[in-house]
């Protein structure tokens with residue numbers, strides 16, 4: 001199972017391309033669907049389901 005390609009946080013799309021790296025060495029990606037730029041955490045840390053739900057809730061509260 002390959003986890004190298006980041007997923008767009010908006011549409012769960014994998015139509016993402018690597019953009020230029022930013023100053024803190026983390027690679028930056030851009031979604032081809034919605035043009036959203038995002039940085040994926042390069043560490044292979046397992047995020048708990050609770051944390052994911054919390055992040056999504058915070059995102060929704062900020063967007064809506």
Ligand SMILES: [Zn+2]
Nearest residue numbers: 008010031034
């Ligand atoms: Zn997208």
